[in-house]
Amino acid sequence: MKFFRCVLYRTMAPKSTKAGKKELTTETPKISQAIKIDKNGDISIKVLAKPGSKENGITGITEEGVEIKIAAPPIDGEANTELISYLSKLFNVRKSDLSLDRGSRSRTKTVTMSKDSGLTIDKINDLIKLNV
Template identity: 30%
Template sequence: MAAWRADKDGLTVAIRVTPRSSRDAVLPPQEDWLPVKLRAPPVDGEANAALIRFLAKSLKLSRSEVELISGETARLKRVRLKGDPEQLAQALRQLIG
């Protein structure tokens, strides 16, 4: 799947965030990114913090295993998920549905 790339230490995921949504949710992949809706507003890093919390909780990771590596002020972001890449990819597929 083009929305994420695996290496020996985890996954790098391309995410497009839609803040101020009615619910927190991950939608099916689009082109080269994974759409994520968040209730949090894009103010003072609230949406970034909400994204990290949401992914950590949904994928059963600690917050320290989810790292925003680019796109801090943009809708398109790259997030690093630390752990077994096969297990993380499977967990993402299950989260997508």
């Protein structure tokens, strides 16, 4: 099964130059930087965790990753467990389909979703955008 990476471009308002000519600028969506397919075919999601919040939720999307607030303290891996639990409910997949690949002691984390979960990058993007 082959995976194709889809890059979307959003056209911005015309930008004027010194000569008075207008040119169109494009920028890649920030979410495409945060979610990628790794070399094994699994989906890799960069997460900027904010532990100790009142409730779980996605607060925003930046070039560095998806900002997620977590309703657990960053003690003894409780926030990591809560993050995996929240993402499994958000994406409607089993907890065993998700794993924390990097950043167990950092706020910048990489969560890997198994290619057997049945989700695509486009579906994950849609679910994240709906919950921002």
